[in-house]
Amino acid sequence: METKKFLLDEKDIPTQWYNIVADMKNKPMLPIHPATKQPLKPEDLYPIFCEECSRQEFNSTDRYIDIPEEVRDVYRNYRCTPLVRAYGLEKALDTPAHIFFKNESVSPVGSHKLNSAIAQAYYCKKQGITNITTETGAGQWGAAMSYAAKFFGLELAVYMVKISYEQKPYRKSIMQSYGATVIASPSMSTKAGRKIITDDPNYMGSLGTAISEAIELATTVPNCKYVLGSVLSHVSLHQTVIGQEAKKQMEMAGEYPDIVIACFGGGSNFSGIAFPFMEDTLTKGTKTRFIAAEPASCPKLTRGRFLYDFGDEAGYTPLLKMYTLGHNFQPAHIHAGGLRYHGAGTTVSQLIKDGFMEATDIKQLDSFKAAMLFAKAEGIIPAPESAHAIAATIDEALKCKEEGTQKTILFNLSGHGLIDMTAYDSYLSGDLKNYDLSQEDIDKNLETILKLQQK
Numbered sequence: 001m002e003t004k005k006f007l008l009d010e011k012d013i014p015t016q017w018y019n020i021v022a023d024m025k026n027k028p029m030l031p032i033h034p035a036t037k038q039p040l041k042p043e044d045l046y047p048i049f050c051e052e053c054s055r056q057e058f059n060s061t062d063r064y065i066d067i068p069e070e071v072r073d074v075y076r077n078y079r080c081t082p083l084v085r086a087y088g089l090e091k092a093l094d095t096p097a098h099i100f101f102k103n104e105s106v107s108p109v110g111s112h113k114l115n116s117a118i119a120q121a122y123y124c125k126k127q128g129i130t131n132i133t134t135e136t137g138a139g140q141w142g143a144a145m146s147y148a149a150k151f152f153g154l155e156l157a158v159y160m161v162k163i164s165y166e167q168k169p170y171r172k173s174i175m176q177s178y179g180a181t182v183i184a185s186p187s188m189s190t191k192a193g194r195k196i197i198t199d200d201p202n203y204m205g206s207l208g209t210a211i212s213e214a215i216e217l218a219t220t221v222p223n224c225k226y227v228l229g230s231v232l233s234h235v236s237l238h239q240t241v242i243g244q245e246a247k248k249q250m251e252m253a254g255e256y257p258d259i260v261i262a263c264f265g266g267g268s269n270f271s272g273i274a275f276p277f278m279e280d281t282l283t284k285g286t287k288t289r290f291i292a293a294e295p296a297s298c299p300k301l302t303r304g305r306f307l308y309d310f311g312d313e314a315g316y317t318p319l320l321k322m323y324t325l326g327h328n329f330q331p332a333h334i335h336a337g338g339l340r341y342h343g344a345g346t347t348v349s350q351l352i353k354d355g356f357m358e359a360t361d362i363k364q365l366d367s368f369k370a371a372m373l374f375a376k377a378e379g380i381i382p383a384p385e386s387a388h389a390i391a392a393t394i395d396e397a398l399k400c401k402e403e404g405t406q407k408t409i410l411f412n413l414s415g416h417g418l419i420d421m422t423a424y425d426s427y428l429s430g431d432l433k434n435y436d437l438s439q440e441d442i443d444k445n446l447e448t449i450l451k452l453q454q455k
């Protein structure tokens, strides 16, 4: 029988993260101060983030950065994750393509997000920080951070987007089980929250608002720092354990991917699986296609613009040069909550700009259709976010069938969907729809962002 799962040992957990910025000819543009328009230095981030993460954010010279032993020790609770040959999906599609997926859903919280949460909690602890704060949309990052905070004895306050807080009570319970405090956002506990509630008492929240609240708390409470689950370069750095393991496992399978695919919210799981393979592209000229699968209702990569914009709704963050729909963009309430973010981070944005990666947009109903096919063929119910990667994989595998070419496709299964069954319930009852977005609406929103550009 042919091998289905490619497994690595605990001792194979990577000892270093791969810092792709060191290999990029065009470095990502530096974050700038919104008022002075001056480029920032790591020290400028110290009031918000812990010092080591701030330094990693700007590190453009070290190709590899050591993973602290304490972090590897917690990684041992679930790493290395399996690489799986999706024979069932290949058969269901009747495709000559070889499809592999890296299964990050086996982590204790069900997604890849722990890979960075553990690192960030460790660096905060090491610096003597006692309290941390963050936001969560769908609840995945909050769950991961709650788990990591517990391991390193930190107090965590999570601002959870109000609509998720109400629609996904189980996510809240997961965070509380690990000992975190969960607050529905917008809340009355911050100036940013109070202003939004005053303007619109019925506002159900957004990731941008929750970020504003968490940052406000971190900058006003002593010995409190903020942690972020995506978008920033140090988060992508931590996620490269995914691709480094996958590279070894593809070697065990005797194949090398022609195409690497992941879903795209702020870019962390995409970067995690893609960057270690992209290292070969940048240093050896390998020709691999890297495809980011984003929701059609929040299409920053396919329809947004490469501009300086805030990372949050209230405008507390530095300006980041990235593909964006505008920090005031209000995405439709699709069920893939983790993909409802307006921007893309500076590193991946530069790589897209320079043509090293491409993006495709997936409609909500197509993502669920792909998820159903995958569940029946492989036995895993994927997270609605991951379903976007599966839909893009299916598109490529069907192209192989049409063209009669055999390609090797690798995608990242960023999480499972077992805590998203209300979303599946809506899909199965026929209550879900696609959201169309006109270019006019996108352009109108971007007009305000154009004013922020560097003079």
Ligand SMILES: *Cc1c(COP(=O)(O)O)cnc(C)c1O
Pocket: 110, 111, 112, 113, 140, 141, 229, 230, 231, 263, 264, 265, 266, 267, 268, 269, 270, 338, 339, 383, 385, 386, 414, 415, 416
């Ligand atoms: C948060 C999340 C995503 C999106 O975030 P990225 O930073 O783009 O990876 C994707 N999949 C799952 C399961 C998530 O929890």
